[in-house]
Amino acid sequence: xxxxxxxxxxxxxxxxxxxxxxxxxxxxxxxxxxxxxxxxxxxxxxxxxxxxxxxxxxxxxxxxxxxxxxxxxxxxxxxxxxxxxxxxxxxxxxxxxxxxxxxxxxxxxxxxxxxxxxxxxxxxxxxxxxxxxxxxxxxxxxxxxxxxxxxxxxxxxxxxxxxxxxxxxxxxxxxxxxxxxxxxxxxxxxxxxxxxxxxxxxxxxxxxxxxxxxxxxxxxxxxxxxxxxxxxxxxxxxxxxxxxxxxxxxxxxxxxxxxxxxxxxxxxxxxxxxxxxxxxxxxxxxxxxxxxxxxxxxxxxxxxxxxxxxxxxxxxxxxxxxx
Numbered sequence: 001x002x003x004x005x006x007x008x009x010x011x012x013x014x015x016x017x018x019x020x021x022x023x024x025x026x027x028x029x030x031x032x033x034x035x036x037x038x039x040x041x042x043x044x045x046x047x048x049x050x051x052x053x054x055x056x057x058x059x060x061x062x063x064x065x066x067x068x069x070x071x072x073x074x075x076x077x078x079x080x081x082x083x084x085x086x087x088x089x090x091x092x093x094x095x096x097x098x099x100x101x102x103x104x105x106x107x108x109x110x111x112x113x114x115x116x117x118x119x120x121x122x123x124x125x126x127x128x129x130x131x132x133x134x135x136x137x138x139x140x141x142x143x144x145x146x147x148x149x150x151x152x153x154x155x156x157x158x159x160x161x162x163x164x165x166x167x168x169x170x171x172x173x174x175x176x177x178x179x180x181x182x183x184x185x186x187x188x189x190x191x192x193x194x195x196x197x198x199x200x201x202x203x204x205x206x207x208x209x210x211x212x213x214x215x216x217x218x219x220x221x222x223x224x225x226x227x228x229x230x231x232x233x234x235x236x237x238x239x240x241x242x243x244x245x246x247x248x249x250x251x252x253x254x255x256x257x258x259x260x261x262x263x264x265x266x267x268x269x270x271x272x273x274x275x276x277x278x279x280x281x282x283x284x285x286x287x288x289x290x291x292x293x294x295x296x297x298x299x300x301x302x303x304x305x306x307x308x309x310x311x312x313x314x315x316x317x318x319x320x321x322x323x
Contacts, residue, residue, distance in 0.1 A: 002116055005124045010089040013298050014198050015129060021201025022208075023194055026129050028147035030122065034158045041139070042077050043162055049079050051144065053151075054115060054134040056092060057103060057287040058085045058294025060190070060243035061148040062133040067239050068155045070281035072165045081105045083115060083132065085294035090114050091130050103287055118143055152236050169236040177230045181237045188215040190244050197256030197301065205257065213260050216269065223268040227275065234279075242276050245269060246286055249311050251295035255302060262311075288313055 001008060016024040034042075034051070041050030053069065055062035069078055083092040084104045092115035097106040107113055116130035122143040135144045135151050145151050156169040170178060188211040195208035219241075222229075229237035244252075249262045263269050276282045296307045 001127075001129050002119060003127050005120045005126055007090060007116060011087055011091045013300050014200065017200050017204075021199055021204040023198040023200075023204070025191055025194070026131075028131070028145075028150075029126070029128055030134075030143040030146045031150055032144045034144065034154060038137070038144075039159070039162065042159070049077070049138055052079045052081060052136050052138055054081050054083070054118065054132055054136060056083045056085065056132045056294065057285070057290035059132050060247060061131070063243045063285055064148045064239050065133045065135075065151045065155070066285040067242070067281050068152045068169060068236070070285060071167055071169070071234070071239075071279075072155055072159070072163045074155055074159060074163055077159075077162060081110060085290040086297040087294065088114075091116050092132055101290070101293065103290060152239065156236070167234065169234070169239070171233075171235070174231050174235060178235050178237050181230050182240055185215060185219075185241055185244075188212060189219075190240065193244065193248070193252040193256050193258055196258050197252065209258060209260070212258050216261070216263075216266060220266045220268050223272045227272075238276060242273070242282060245273055247291055247295075250288055250291050254308065255295050255298070264311075 001012070014023060015026045018024060038050050053065060055066055057063065057066075066080070069075060069080075081094070082103060082105045084095040084101050086101070093113055094105055094107040094110045095101065097108055100106045112118060114130070115132060115134065118134055118136060119126045119128075119130045121141055131146060133148055133151060134146050135154070136142075137144050145154065153170060192208050192212040192215065196205055196212060199205035199208055228234055229241055245263050248258070249264055252258045253262055263273065277286075292307050296302045297305060299305070
């Protein structure tokens, strides 16, 4: 992590723990909005884009922003740089073209090698972790925002004059229900899998494990009567749930020891995932090879670096084919 603008030690997945060994997640540090100047520059679509997005396909938080970008038709306005899936001792990085992982951006196409360089360019005394996604101001050379929840709202609301999409991911008449659904899954599932995987005590692990599967059981019942997370339309809640569910069997089930059941063992949740995978914005921004390579590169959990061959991805390939 960075301490006063300097990289101090090797990347560590455990950000912080409490006295009982519970994993604690760092809060995002940059929470800016787009200015009128940004909107004007974005709409002009000059050779030099006004903003860009740094992401990792392995990362559920970053993938939230990618799905929203695609759903809202913002791909032509906001370019993307994709880091290599394997996490190095210096965090997220861009690999040279001769070793670049398929689907990643080659280092030769970037002005930086490590994502943490964006953080020190934005704040030379920054202390904390260097995470993705990063919404970057290409002209001022600073981070606008690094909180996925807020970037989703920026894309949906602040950029609405630009994309004018018929889809509203946070419609006013459902905002209370969306907020309630998001809150119901964040601690126990979105972050719950990490609380289980990065727990440093048996008690903390079992506590998180129980909450993960209690939430999945509740969701299984929910989707026996619901097509989408909230109401009868896609909302940001579907994005927030999808990115965790799609990684569950690929990584969390084995690596994070959340191995009571797979998502494949839940009929309603599996059908829900399949429905979303028919939408190109979901399937095209889901890269199983990145997900597996990235999570299994975490040395604290998998010191040998061996990436498992399974699970069978036939279901994924069929969803992409028909989507």
